[in-house]
Amino acid sequence: MEFAELIKTPRVDNVVLHRPFYPPVEGTLCLTGHHLILSSRQDSTEELWLLHSNIDCCDKRFVGSLGTIIIKCKDLRIIQLDIPGMEECLNIASSIEALSTLDSITLMYPFFYRPMFEVTEDGWHSFLPEQEFEQLSSITDEWRLSYVNRDFSVCPSYPSIVTVPKAIDDEALRKIATFRHGGRFPVLSYYHKKNEMVMMRSSQPLVGTNGRRCKEDEKLINATLRAGKRGYIIDTRSLNVAQQARAKGGGFEQEAHYPQWRRIHKAIERYNILQESLIKLVEACNDQSHNMDRWLSKLEASNWLTHIKEILTTACLAAQCVDREGASVLVHGTEGTDSTLQVTSLAQIILDPRCRTIRGFQALLEREWLQAGHPFQQRCAQSAYSNSKQKLEAPSFLLFLDCVWQILRQFPCSFQFNEHFLVLLFEHAYASQFGTFLGNNESERYKLKLQQKTMSLWSWVNQPKEVNRFMNSLFEANGLVIWPSVAPQSLQLWEGVFLRWNRSSKYLDEAYDEMIHIMEYNKELQVKVNALRRQLAELETEDELQESP
């Protein structure tokens, strides 16, 4: 297919663009295969470049022959184009619709994007499982890398390399895979150096109504227990939901077969409930009614903050079991690809200072989201404005980022990265020039040859020039476990994402810039002090030389 076929009208003059925080601007609208571009004649800086893949939905309306297209973006921005001529408007609208809903991943922009920067570090190789395992094996020899999923046949949503107890061989893993939903047998998620306790994750066991068991599965997770110690299974579903799952062949670990494990059920919502929550929240945020009661009711009715609270509470519980109870933990829900990953990744942010550094956080995303098989392609296909209710969409990752933001807000010095980095990740998960968030798992990414054909987000982000923008000026390495408050009073709406386009952040940005300016000035002064000291030392040496002979 050629993009040209989809572009009915590649160019329209005298289009007026309305967007947040800028006065309307008139210019020429151009459609390319991947971008919608508006350039003003007066001033070349007045331009809009919008990725088609960032478009969540697109409405048109007419007043006489003046057409108006309202474009609602996945990053929650809303822009408006006034287009003279009904035919042009219809053509543009249908082209945008076609280009923003391309079926084939290989037609997406990351496959066409050519970077304008020199790649000094290829992000595709920055966080390899082998490197991670090397760190682990320097402190414990109880774990091994397994290549049993080399060709993705044992578990299609797992990476080719996973970390499992040394005592369990690949044959056992193959058996366990048949006992776990989607083949997701328990693997290592996190090793807590401090007390040698571990967190594992998996999917639900396929217990069914017959109460099926799998001795290898029992052996695997028992292998992580210390002598005489009990472990915790954290099921991210309510007991009720977990019980209902048995009718469909799923279920939960039976006490009789896992006597050393205590099961705790914590209800975290999934899929369409989360998606509807996001839609309601964004609708509330965009409400212009200027009525305080209505705003607070709508915020409450969206349940977004309730979901944040549920997720954070469960992550704290997992972290507590590991750090305070000194127990091993297994986390799973149904598939183990959404709430499970929210819990294991947030628990690591709480427990492990490394995950609060910018590279450590990237490594965490690679391990616990990308390699762990969170289906980004399905979940992030649409955002808050889409009317099409596809069942597989859910803001699981956005909820995770929001939870990270909540912790960051409570511990403003403990993170090496800043809020901008979290917003960036939100944007790129939904629409990007980089290949990082394409596909649903490593298997798909491998087949798409993303490493060869697209650029990694990390290649760009980790350039010194770019990474500086995402650094938290207040960071002071904090080696401790951090316990966020999950009281409802402590959790807030993430304005940086949800109110970003509704009101100008100009004055808040100014404050941020002022701080950056102060830090820069600090560095300059330090350089100056050093230079002056050197000059002084030189002069004094000269003087001594002059005096000594």
Next chain:
Amino acid sequence: MEFAELIKTPRVDNVVLHRPFYPPVEGTLCLTGHHLILSSRQDSTEELWLLHSNIDCCDKRFVGSLGTIIIKCKDLRIIQLDIPGMEECLNIASSIEALSTLDSITLMYPFFYRPMFEVTEDGWHSFLPEQEFEQLSSITDEWRLSYVNRDFSVCPSYPSIVTVPKAIDDEALRKIATFRHGGRFPVLSYYHKKNEMVMMRSSQPLVGTNGRRCKEDEKLINATLRAGKRGYIIDTRSLNVAQQARAKGGGFEQEAHYPQWRRIHKAIERYNILQESLIKLVEACNDQSHNMDRWLSKLEASNWLTHIKEILTTACLAAQCVDREGASVLVHGTEGTDSTLQVTSLAQIILDPRCRTIRGFQALLEREWLQAGHPFQQRCAQSAYSNSKQKLEAPSFLLFLDCVWQILRQFPCSFQFNEHFLVLLFEHAYASQFGTFLGNNESERYKLKLQQKTMSLWSWVNQPKEVNRFMNSLFEANGLVIWPSVAPQSLQLWEGVFLRWNRSSKYLDEAYDEMIHIMEYNKELQVKVNALRRQLAELETEDELQESP
């Protein structure tokens, strides 16, 4: 009366103190005339000094002979004392109750407090009306100081000196005073240099059911109009409430008699409605139920943020009339001592950069709250925990401070002072060692001889050592009018006051300290650079001298 009569048990040993963020501590409890003191034997730093006047209410309960006193403070803190011995506990509780509800102002701590610092600037003389007027008279000669209220007989709640139009003589003022509620004739509140427009304030006109008029009143406010221009009367009550006021002899300016004025009604709530709102809000903030829906419902039901929005919206309206419409404005509600002052003082913060400096803000409080006759003694007699429903209490001033905080949050670089300063003012308005907020108006303050017998808060605050703590490190003088957003999404709960005792701010304080540290380091470096430059210059001169002969 001797305090000793009220103190039934001056001292109890083995009392255990529970308070937010500290582990319980055992020590000796002492009651003095003005303080409740707990000192631990182990560590002299583990002490509590609590002003009796800070105590809002005090509950006791018993388990066997162990008594427990729960003290709820006006600054919203809750502390608990476990007292062995029922008699001791009862004695302490009744002493606290008596000492925290003394009738006579002259028995309050400010009359006994002896400062431990040297007074370099007497705050009682820092903001005299004559000084303010000098500034005004350098730019316009249309206004004069009137001493008509010299002995507080014309208007008991006005100061002895007020600024009025030059064209209006004292005889007219006396007449107008009889036409305005409580004698509060229109006076100058703010002169907008930029376009020479003014804001005045007064109380409601005593129109009554007969439609009484007062030509002098009409002449006074018309004197502030430019030729051919109209002015705005902002009535801080709904039209309905204003109409009902006529039955009680009050009312509003009739169109027929004030044809050059457009009246706008904006409903700001008063008295017990505000007090109940505060009580509900604080109850919601202290709710431990950990339920997000409940918290958001209770927050909404408290209506606190609705009040914030009403007040800010009206202040923005007043500021808009002055700055954008280029019109004169008169603001009043019923008495002109609460919502009127909220509106005029917030409008000045929006319009006048001087009011956003720390001294300018103090001057604003003196002019628009203290001298303007806001009855602090009545309004701040009780805070959120008191059960006694006295009609005259209302958190008018706290709402004003909250509104200032909302603007500060939106314009973090435009204020010279920081949030800590606002919190300090809240505390001292309710309980203080200083005399500033004692009494209900200047007349009472004069009779109490506060200037001679007590210390001004400003004497203490404006010492270089103290004032530094209240400075905003991000301040960059901004000479512009600042327009805050009043969209409900833009207004937030003031955590610094309402969640202050519910969760530790340790990590947020750390971030603040880190910033202060960076600023300090900056200064140090600058000093070092200067010193090194000087040294270098000296060495170079020496060298030249050595070389030249």
